[in-house]
Amino acid sequence: MTISVSTPTWALDASLPPLMIANLSHLGLIKIVGEQGRTFIHGQVTTDIVSLAKDQWRWGAHCDPKGKMIASFRTFAIDDALFMLMPRDTVAIDLPQLQKYAVFSKATLTNASDELVLLGVAGDEAKAFVEARFGAITLELTVTEQGTIIKDAERYILALTPETAADIAASVESVFDASAWQAIEILAGYPNLAASHANQYVPQMCNLQAVNGISFNKGCYMGQETVARMKYRGGNKRALYILQGHTSxxxxxxxxxxxxxxxxxxxxxxxxxxxxxxxQVLLTAVLANDTESDAKLRFAEDEQSSLSILPLPYSLED
Incomplete structure (x- = not known):
């Protein structure tokens, strides 16, 4: 389904409008079904899938045998199906890697990116807008007939039927493009790993531990030894930072x-x-984890550019 979108007009350092709805066309979904679907994924990723409740969602990462992330994702369940939400281009490289091992389990994995329409809702009026359509939203994850609502602090990701998404888009003055939502995710310090960065970073290099994306008690999974060694023996020298500035x-x-x-x-x-x-530019970047908060950065091809570090909204301390 195609939704007409507008480019945001507010500055990157300005407050959001009271109600901001964005078409999250840059994100995709992997769908996992089958009686061994959850246990299979549990043995592949950093987060605890087995204990995931029906009203919860979690961050996680899927790593290669060396502990380098192929994908970072949010995971949640709708009825008997488990979903992994990640950048759409990353689905294309992560799904074949998971399917390669799923042949030994009673689990079926598919690209479900076109089954549901993803919208992001934020701003001071976001709560009232969502609850006027879906009822009170107090849990991390709420499943309704019209769609699923992921509550993330005071913002929401809606995974909707095409009909419901069309109704919502028609009821508002503007639906903004994905960049409006990406700016929010960047300021949250979230680790949205693109396909071009697969197999480059151990999860802690992108702060997965800080957003509850790693379980150190769940047992074995692909790359677990490297991830555990980073925690218990040290050795990680990189972290995710938020940068803001200007460039030509x-x-x-x-x-x-x-x-x-x-x-x-x-x-x-x-x-x-x-x-x-x-x-204006706003970004997340992996830098040396001893980078000082007042460090000055720039783009290599623009000597007049300037980037400064913004504070992370979470702690990197264990």
Whole structure:
């Protein structure tokens, strides 16, 4: 289903409008069904799937045997089906990796990205808007006939039937493009890993432990030894940071970052997710985890650019 979208007009450093609805077309879904579906995924990912309640959702990561993330995701269940929500391009590379091992289990995995329409709702009026259509939303996850509501603090992800999504889109003045939601996720310090960054980072390098995306008590899973060693023996030297600034470049995920040192600028990290509006840019990036909060960064190809570090909304301490 196609929803007409508008480009956000507010500045990246400005407050959201009272009601912001975004078409999350950049996200996709993997669907897992079958009597061994949950136990199979439980043995593949960093988060505890077996204990996931029907009114819960969680962050998690799927790693390769070396403990490097293939994908980061939110997971939740609708009736007997388990879903993994992640960037749409990442579905295309993660699903075949999971299917390769699922042949030994009574589990069926499919790309369900086109089965449901994903909308994000945020702003001061978000709660009233969602509850006017779906009733009181007090749980992390609420499943209704019209769709599923993921509550994340004071914002919501709606996984809807096409008919319900069309009704909602028709009832509001504007539905914004995915960048409106990505800016919110970036400011939340969330680890949305694109396909181009697969097999590069251990989960702690993208702060998965800080958003409850790693269980250190669940037992074995793919890459578990590396992830556990990072926690109990140390050795992780990188973390996810939030950066904001300006540039004359058109930024992409491969745009190089530099950090100011005593003897000049040096290569400083890699962009994980970004939003750009004109010369303003907001992004998450993996940097050295001893980077000072007042560090000065820029884009390598734009010496006049400037990036500063914003505070994370969570702690990285164990």
């Amino acid at each position: 470049l058109t930024v992409d995920l491969e745009t190089a970052l530099e950090i100011a040192m005593e003897d000049g600028f040096r290569r400083g990290g890699q962009i994980i997710e970004f939003v750009q509006r004109g010369n």
